[in-house]
Amino acid sequence: MAETPKPAASQETVVTDTPAAPKAKPAAKRAATRAASGSASAAGKEPSAAKKATSKAAGTKTAATKKTTPRAGSAAPATKKPTAAAPKAKAAPKPKAAAKKAAPKTTSPAPAKPAGARMTKAQKEAADKIFAERLARHHDELRWLYMELYDNGDMFAELCDQMKRFFDERSAKLKELDAQREAAGAWYRASDMLGMQMYIDNFAGTIKGVEEKLDYVQQCNVNYLHLMPFLDTPADKSRSDGGYAVSDFRRVKPELGTMDDLAHLADECHERGISLCMDFVMNHTSEDHKWARRARAGEGEYMSRYFFVKDQGVIDRYTRDVPQVFPTTAPGHFTYLPELDQCVMTQFYPYQWDLNYRNPRVFNEMMYNFLFLANQGMDIIRIDAVPYIWKQLGTNCRNLKQVHTIVRMMRMIGEIVCPGIVLLGEVVMAPVEVVPYFGTVEKPECHMLYNVTTMATTWNTVACRDTRLLRSQLDAVFGLPREYTFLNYLRCHDDIGWGLDYGTLSAWGMAEVPHKQFLNDYFCGIAPGSVSRGELYNADPVTGDARFCGTTASMCGIEAAGFEGDEAAMDVAIRKDIMLHAYMFTQSGLPIIYSGDEIGQVNDYSYKEDPEKAADSRYIHRGAFDWGLTENIEKPGTIQQRIFSALAQLEDIRRTEAIFGAEAEVCTKDYSDTSILWIVRRASGRELHAVFNFSDDAKTVWMPETATYTDLMSGTTAEVTTVDMPSWSFIWMLK
Numbered sequence: 001m002a003e004t005p006k007p008a009a010s011q012e013t014v015v016t017d018t019p020a021a022p023k024a025k026p027a028a029k030r031a032a033t034r035a036a037s038g039s040a041s042a043a044g045k046e047p048s049a050a051k052k053a054t055s056k057a058a059g060t061k062t063a064a065t066k067k068t069t070p071r072a073g074s075a076a077p078a079t080k081k082p083t084a085a086a087p088k089a090k091a092a093p094k095p096k097a098a099a100k101k102a103a104p105k106t107t108s109p110a111p112a113k114p115a116g117a118r119m120t121k122a123q124k125e126a127a128d129k130i131f132a133e134r135l136a137r138h139h140d141e142l143r144w145l146y147m148e149l150y151d152n153g154d155m156f157a158e159l160c161d162q163m164k165r166f167f168d169e170r171s172a173k174l175k176e177l178d179a180q181r182e183a184a185g186a187w188y189r190a191s192d193m194l195g196m197q198m199y200i201d202n203f204a205g206t207i208k209g210v211e212e213k214l215d216y217v218q219q220c221n222v223n224y225l226h227l228m229p230f231l232d233t234p235a236d237k238s239r240s241d242g243g244y245a246v247s248d249f250r251r252v253k254p255e256l257g258t259m260d261d262l263a264h265l266a267d268e269c270h271e272r273g274i275s276l277c278m279d280f281v282m283n284h285t286s287e288d289h290k291w292a293r294r295a296r297a298g299e300g301e302y303m304s305r306y307f308f309v310k311d312q313g314v315i316d317r318y319t320r321d322v323p324q325v326f327p328t329t330a331p332g333h334f335t336y337l338p339e340l341d342q343c344v345m346t347q348f349y350p351y352q353w354d355l356n357y358r359n360p361r362v363f364n365e366m367m368y369n370f371l372f373l374a375n376q377g378m379d380i381i382r383i384d385a386v387p388y389i390w391k392q393l394g395t396n397c398r399n400l401k402q403v404h405t406i407v408r409m410m411r412m413i414g415e416i417v418c419p420g421i422v423l424l425g426e427v428v429m430a431p432v433e434v435v436p437y438f439g440t441v442e443k444p445e446c447h448m449l450y451n452v453t454t455m456a457t458t459w460n461t462v463a464c465r466d467t468r469l470l471r472s473q474l475d476a477v478f479g480l481p482r483e484y485t486f487l488n489y490l491r492c493h494d495d496i497g498w499g500l501d502y503g504t505l506s507a508w509g510m511a512e513v514p515h516k517q518f519l520n521d522y523f524c525g526i527a528p529g530s531v532s533r534g535e536l537y538n539a540d541p542v543t544g545d546a547r548f549c550g551t552t553a554s555m556c557g558i559e560a561a562g563f564e565g566d567e568a569a570m571d572v573a574i575r576k577d578i579m580l581h582a583y584m585f586t587q588s589g590l591p592i593i594y595s596g597d598e599i600g601q602v603n604d605y606s607y608k609e610d611p612e613k614a615a616d617s618r619y620i621h622r623g624a625f626d627w628g629l630t631e632n633i634e635k636p637g638t639i640q641q642r643i644f645s646a647l648a649q650l651e652d653i654r655r656t657e658a659i660f661g662a663e664a665e666v667c668t669k670d671y672s673d674t675s676i677l678w679i680v681r682r683a684s685g686r687e688l689h690a691v692f693n694f695s696d697d698a699k700t701v702w703m704p705e706t707a708t709y710t711d712l713m714s715g716t717t718a719e720v721t722t723v724d725m726p727s728w729s730f731i732w733m734l735k
Contacts, residue, residue, distance in 0.1 A: 036688050042379060053186055127537070149405060149406075152360050155361070159413075166414070166417050167418075171375070173270070178420035182419050186662070188448065189662040191654055192655040193224055194223060196225055197492060197493065197592055198210075199622060199725070200225065202396075202622065203642075204625075206256050206261070207252065208257060210227070222272055223267065232246065232251040233245050234247060234351070235613070238469075241348070241349055242383060242616075245287075245288075245349070246285055246289065249366075250369065262376050263377050265377075266377025271478060275380060276378055279382045279384050280369075281382065282355070282366055283347075283385040284346075284348060284355055286352065287351045287353055292353050295330055296340065298340060304359050305359055306345065306357065307505060308343070308345075310341065310343065318333055319333060322398075325347050329538050330346075333347055351526055353390065363406065381414075381422070383410075383424065384426050386437060387433070398429070406437065407437065410445075411444060423446045424448045424487060425448070428452050428499075435449075435484070438484045441483055447485065450489070451587075453473060453500075454473055454486075454587070455496070456498060458583070460498070460500055461556065461677070461694050466674050467677040469504055474587070482588070484589075485588075488584050489552075489592045494617070497547045498520075498549070500515075513543075523550060523555060523558065531556070531573060532551060532554065532555045532557065533554045533555075534550025534603060535548075535617040535620050537616075540590060550620065551594075551596065551603055552577060552594070553577060553597065553602050556573050556574075556576040557569060558573045560573070561573045574643060575729055578647070578650075578730075579692055579693070579728050582692070582732070583677070583692050586688075586732075588666050595625055596623070598643065599626075599630060600640060601629065604620060604622075606623070607619030651714065659688045661684050666682075673701075674675055675693065675694050677692040678701075688735075689709070690733075691730060695728070696728070698727055701723050705718065707735055711731065712732040712733070
């Protein structure tokens, strides 16, 4: 038996700088492009022409590379550094086996019978030409960025071969959809786009159950369905992180269904004009993932896919420079493994091992997972925890330039193989750190980003009845290039953190620590005058810092009013809920609602009775969808009917009125009353005045000029000078 290799994946090894790649000669680049474009060979065969040409262009010696490249599935020799490994992938299994087996034996199993096998020779040649044109469009930049990170021509050639294979395997329907979306341009920016976020089990039990409920989804006017994490995770929910600890990227949780079910749902959604969004967890895997299990067994090749370290000095340096993600619930950055007498990096939770993207094998394999999932019919890929992907000792390991390189490469890989898909970045950072993830107009990265800061500031505005900070942030967003598309939301599956602009707030007498305490007290219903209900998450008794959890309805007062049987308070709470949705629809970008918010579903406290959930207060707003409440949406006067019908009216107006188009000019209007938020949209000579009263008091607002306006909610047109607004109400006045 070969000696167990000593892990070279120490922090010193994997977080040092890598040399930049040399520029390739133009002729060699063209040769590599032609070869890669025409090759559909699977990894694991003899090096293709693409590999040879690309290796030559990279200035590397293929033979020399082979000497240090162990085969996939084998341990690296003890004398080799695992980080230098560029293992070959085994040949792809038969398509049917890939769909049925729980854990594919190869690194890149074929998801379906290659589309090319059903094509005529002419069709195959036409498809090959399309791929060659797309690859040629991006090849030089993609190769340069790849070589800059990895300086490994063979691995880049393998990537090109695999892109071609996934392109060949992409179904004819998906390729047709790609062509339609390429022709349409930024299809995801259409004003009729409306998203809904849900957990499959909470909403309908299984993937097949979701398909059976698509009529209801359409009744909600939703055409963008975000299915929360559904890939396989440990059965123990206390080690699943709500689905973000993935143990197999090619397998659906058995209790939810299969990959075939997912592909069938995607096909049915496309028939109905609905796009599917899923989470792609790139930063880490579950400790139950095949790679992690083999790394725990001491296999150097797989240890090099994570960050292992034994040197306490390195751990101390990392701890000094890098902020903790969950300092109270999961303190520290590393988890000790006694069987190896080493620590592995676990930035989020001890059961989630951070992936080492300094290893090109990690990047390639994760891109193959990305393309596999795109080929199941996914339309929007949500990249989870983007800023954390690249680690480098001596930095804070956040938003490093290499992260942007990886996202840019991912964007190009998508545009080559499956240009109909959209990348949605989850960047929970300050605005100055969020915007760069759009890239530039010439070299874009993410298609869409979450509007995290605006979401948190919106609830700050609700608590303070002061719109100044919100107006300032909206102006910053509205001033960005219109190609930049934000996904707007009031709340999601996660907690709400108070990462506000305290530099600005302090100038208005709102110091950070006491202000955070006020916000948490307000939304927990402790502060005088608060109607909100919810719970804290990840509360730190030392710093007093905490995040908040609760549904939109409970935060608006619907839960409290219902418990107290106060009809007047319920009227105000429902009005506040509707006003906040109208405000969200007024912003530039794509609005998304959380399943249950359309019927005013309140907090679910039953999670405390489940030992696997009790420690995580986020489950308070992740309760099972109450289908019984949907029976009330047709009953006049019920909470469900009032909210559902109001949202339907807002959605219909936004969908049909050109003033809500993505190309409209949007800005805020200065107004003396700080409880009033005034947004103006201009397009095609028309002007919308959207005014929102963030106050417990009725207000009278003066229009900019006496003119003829149409109230889009009532449909009345008249000459207007002033408008009376009840508390927590809004107007949409079109001139």
